[in-house]
Amino acid sequence: MNLRTPGPTPIPPSVAQALAQPMINHRGPEFEALFAEVVANLQRVFQTQHEVLVLTASGTGGLEAAVVNLFSPGDRVLAVSIGNFGDRFTKIAEVYGTDVQRLRFPNGHAADPGAIAERLRADPAIKGVLVTHNETSTGVTNDLEAITRAVHEAGAPLLVVDGISSVGSLDVRPDEWGIDVLIAGSQKGWMVPPGITMLAVGPRAWEAHRHARLPRYYFDFTAAHKSAQKHQTPWTPAVSLLYAFREALRLMLAEGLPALFERHRRLGAYTRAGLRELGLRLVPVDERYASNTVTAFWLPERCSADAVQERLRAEYGVVLAEGQGELQGKILRIGHMGYVSEADIDAVLQALRQVLATQAATRA
Amino acid sequence: MNLRTPGPTPIPPSVAQALAQPMINHRGPEFEALFAEVVANLQRVFQTQHEVLVLTASGTGGLEAAVVNLFSPGDRVLAVSIGNFGDRFTKIAEVYGTDVQRLRFPNGHAADPGAIAERLRADPAIKGVLVTHNETSTGVTNDLEAITRAVHEAGAPLLVVDGISSVGSLDVRPDEWGIDVLIAGSQKGWMVPPGITMLAVGPRAWEAHRHARLPRYYFDFTAAHKSAQKHQTPWTPAVSLLYAFREALRLMLAEGLPALFERHRRLGAYTRAGLRELGLRLVPVDERYASNTVTAFWLPERCSADAVQERLRAEYGVVLAEGQGELQGKILRIGHMGYVSEADIDAVLQALRQVLATQAATRA
Numbered sequence: 001m002n003l004r005t006p007g008p009t010p011i012p013p014s015v016a017q018a019l020a021q022p023m024i025n026h027r028g029p030e031f032e033a034l035f036a037e038v039v040a041n042l043q044r045v046f047q048t049q050h051e052v053l054v055l056t057a058s059g060t061g062g063l064e065a066a067v068v069n070l071f072s073p074g075d076r077v078l079a080v081s082i083g084n085f086g087d088r089f090t091k092i093a094e095v096y097g098t099d100v101q102r103l104r105f106p107n108g109h110a111a112d113p114g115a116i117a118e119r120l121r122a123d124p125a126i127k128g129v130l131v132t133h134n135e136t137s138t139g140v141t142n143d144l145e146a147i148t149r150a151v152h153e154a155g156a157p158l159l160v161v162d163g164i165s166s167v168g169s170l171d172v173r174p175d176e177w178g179i180d181v182l183i184a185g186s187q188k189g190w191m192v193p194p195g196i197t198m199l200a201v202g203p204r205a206w207e208a209h210r211h212a213r214l215p216r217y218y219f220d221f222t223a224a225h226k227s228a229q230k231h232q233t234p235w236t237p238a239v240s241l242l243y244a245f246r247e248a249l250r251l252m253l254a255e256g257l258p259a260l261f262e263r264h265r266r267l268g269a270y271t272r273a274g275l276r277e278l279g280l281r282l283v284p285v286d287e288r289y290a291s292n293t294v295t296a297f298w299l300p301e302r303c304s305a306d307a308v309q310e311r312l313r314a315e316y317g318v319v320l321a322e323g324q325g326e327l328q329g330k331i332l333r334i335g336h337m338g339y340v341s342e343a344d345i346d347a348v349l350q351a352l353r354q355v356l357a358t359q360a361a362t363r364a
Numbered sequence: 365m366n367l368r369t370p371g372p373t374p375i376p377p378s379v380a381q382a383l384a385q386p387m388i389n390h391r392g393p394e395f396e397a398l399f400a401e402v403v404a405n406l407q408r409v410f411q412t413q414h415e416v417l418v419l420t421a422s423g424t425g426g427l428e429a430a431v432v433n434l435f436s437p438g439d440r441v442l443a444v445s446i447g448n449f450g451d452r453f454t455k456i457a458e459v460y461g462t463d464v465q466r467l468r469f470p471n472g473h474a475a476d477p478g479a480i481a482e483r484l485r486a487d488p489a490i491k492g493v494l495v496t497h498n499e500t501s502t503g504v505t506n507d508l509e510a511i512t513r514a515v516h517e518a519g520a521p522l523l524v525v526d527g528i529s530s531v532g533s534l535d536v537r538p539d540e541w542g543i544d545v546l547i548a549g550s551q552k553g554w555m556v557p558p559g560i561t562m563l564a565v566g567p568r569a570w571e572a573h574r575h576a577r578l579p580r581y582y583f584d585f586t587a588a589h590k591s592a593q594k595h596q597t598p599w600t601p602a603v604s605l606l607y608a609f610r611e612a613l614r615l616m617l618a619e620g621l622p623a624l625f626e627r628h629r630r631l632g633a634y635t636r637a638g639l640r641e642l643g644l645r646l647v648p649v650d651e652r653y654a655s656n657t658v659t660a661f662w663l664p665e666r667c668s669a670d671a672v673q674e675r676l677r678a679e680y681g682v683v684l685a686e687g688q689g690e691l692q693g694k695i696l697r698i699g700h701m702g703y704v705s706e707a708d709i710d711a712v713l714q715a716l717r718q719v720l721a722t723q724a725a726t727r728a
Contacts, residue, residue, distance in 0.1 A: 001386065008387040008603055019604055020380040022365065023372040023557060025683045056559050058420050058599040061582045092581045187600055193387060195420050195559050195602030215579065217456045218425045235422040236551055238559030238602060239372055240383055319389045 001313075002347050005321040006136045006165055006294035006335035007187040008194050011244070015191055018247040019240050026239060032231035038242055039228065041249035045190075045257065046167060046182065048174045048200045053224045055197050056238045059164040059185030062197030063089050064096075065219035066160050066181045070128060070205060072213040073097040078119055078157070079130045080111050080147075084137035084324040089130050089162055096214050101126065107327060110289035111142045113150035120154035128158040128208075134166035137324045139296035139333060140284045141166065148177040158208055164188060167198075168252070169293045169337040171261045180205040186241060189264070189293060189337035191248040195238045267336045267345060268292030274349040278356065283331055293337035296323070298330060300356065305329045308355055316351035365677075366711050369685040370500050370529055370658035370699035371551040372558050375608070379555055382611040383604050390603060396595035402606055403592065405613035409554075409621065410531060410546065412538045412564045417588045419561050420602045423528040423549030426561030427453050428460075429583035430524050430545045434492060434569060436577040437461040442483055442521070443494045444475050444511075448501035448688040453494050453526055460578050465490065471691060474653035475506050477514035484518035492522040492572075498530035501688045503660035503697060504648045505534065512541040522572055528552060531562075532616070533657045533701040535625045544569040550605060553628070553657060553701035555612040559602045631700045631709060632656030638713040642720065647695055657701035660687070662694060664720065669693050672719055680715035 169189030533553030
């Protein structure tokens with residue numbers, strides 16, 4: 001199968017092998033060496049000097065962890081969303097009883113840093129901003145550097161960034177840009193199966209955490225931090241996924257971050273050019289904000305996304321992701337992060353050409 | 365290494381191989397078939413007709429999920445603890461703002477069903493009881509059937525059972541005994557690496573869930589239930605651990621539940637007899653409540669637990685677990701659940717005999 005969903009992503013052979021290593025005592029010296037290496041190398045790829053916490057959960061658990069560790073009931077939070085995953089982040093903050101102010105941009109559009117700054121200036125009570133770096137549901141990448149500048153110039157509330165489908169693939173600089181919490185997920189460009197979420201937590205976030213009163217136990221930053229001093233985790237971690245991480249991080253650092261970021265930039269452009277050649281329209285309305293980790297495109301009118309997705313899978317072994325929310329049935333999404341090369345994209349484009357040429361106009 | 369910690373436990377070769385299978389789309393047909401088989405076979409081993417939810421988290425996450433999905437702020441809860449893991453369950457309920465009434469029995473003792481019933485009769489406002497089936501920190505197994513009877517006769521509040529180190533190894537009957545939520549963890553007798561927690565949720569728990577107002581998102585039962593209707597999970601699950609689960613459950617069902625429970629009973633008795641022969645004293649004060657999944661024993665006076673643990677590991681490749689809380693440095697614990705036979709226990713006992721014979725009196 002040519003798995004081209006934007007997570008889970010394919011696992012290189014040596015990472016798959018690493019998964020199968022024997023279990024160890026998570027309170028013993030072998031584990032401590034494993035965990036210390038993983039955390040140190042995560043810091044390198046995150047491009048941060050700050051602590052990176054490693055939690056056993058999906059990325060959604062990482063988003064929840066950020067909210068419950070930074071805020072108290074009633075704290076005003078500006079939730080910036082440009083799609084389904086931004087909406088999820090918004091919902092989490094609402095469920096936990098913060099006072100959420102929504103700033104939603106239409107699907108396909110990037111967030112406007114000026115509009116964010118305007119909302120912050122108009123309401124100095126806002127304590128935190130939640131924002132998605134790369135919106136996996138629409139294939140749009142926000143200009144995160146510009147957003148961080150805007151936020152810092154407009155009162156500098158806490159900046160919490162969902163980097164689940166960007167960190168490890170795109171060039172994100174939490175320390176340089178001033179991101180307080182940056183959240184990532186193992187099943188994206190990291191080439192590791194799902195089940196681990198990683199959070200880079202800066203000094204302003206630790207300070208806010210000291211006063212944050214939202215309830216938390218499993219996801220508590222202090223518990224994770226205390227155990228990390230001994231290269232351990234407070235609760236039994238997903239040991240086999242950490243084996244995979246150790247190997248995958250070695251591969252990423254062997255490639256080198258500049259080469260890794262450049263490969264993703266190249267593959268993003270390559271995928272978009274190929275789709276354009278097939279006459280397909282991208283979901284991002286402005287290609288400057290088109291994502292280099294996931295590309296979303298509209299199916300031709302009267303052409304069923306479900307039927308195309310199923311034929312690609314059954315006839316060509318090409319697995320794409322469907323649309324979410326109001327985009328379901330209208331778009332498909334191609335993941336190109338992690339263990340991927342031009343040849344994988346060529347196979348997608350060829351299969352898509354065949355299927356679209358022979359696909360009857362069948363959209364339900 | 366002879367890994368004899370009470371979780372993580374060793375993984376059979378075919379389960380290790382299963383971990384290394386290629387990633388798949390967690391919204392596609394291959395995943396749906398995988399998930400459907402795992403859930404159906406989990407129900408068999410849980411001996412329940414009720415829904416079994418599968419969450420990506422450690423067992424501690426499962427305990428938290430049970431609390432936040434059943435209760436509202438201020439709900440009175442009786443937390444029965446016989447050790448460190450019971451204390452953790454208590455703490456979770458407190459952190460989330462329920463009105464926790466503690467009932468703590470001393471380390472080494474089982475909970476007294478009569479005392480539980482007395483507390484419930486004295487306080488009809490108690491809405492739920494939290495209890496540990498098998499206390500991993502002391503190697504004591506509560507008489508869960510007697511406790512369920514006592515709870516049902518004394519007003520029948522919701523009964524929430526931490527079965528993390530029992531379900532899959534010991535004979536637990538949630539439907540027959542009337543357990544509302546029963547929580548398990550993949551890294552115990554299931555022979556799967558850590559990272560998955562499973563919860564059998566009965567009809568009274570679903571009814572309570574409808575009115576429960578504690579905040580939750582990642583662990584929300586309704587979200588898990590809705591996705592499970594499509595054989596999916598609401599958030600990206602730990603796919604490789606589910607591959608492992610499919611294989612491990614096939615092995616467990618091939619052995620058969622009666623044989624599996626009998627093997628654990630036999631290994632528990634075998635381990636205790638071997639320790640007695642070495643002149644060592646068990647932590648459980650009454651052997652009727654000694655656990656058949658983990659055995660805790662006192663080190664001889666003036667003998668350092670740390671030194672014994674380290675020599676066992678370095679010289680004999682035998683990995684035991686240390687004590688927790690006030691038992692740290694005084695006891696060691698042997699796990700005998702899942703992929704384990706008499707030969708593994710023989711190796712532990714032989715190594716222990718050698719180390720104790722030559723270990724100077726060094727307890728710090």
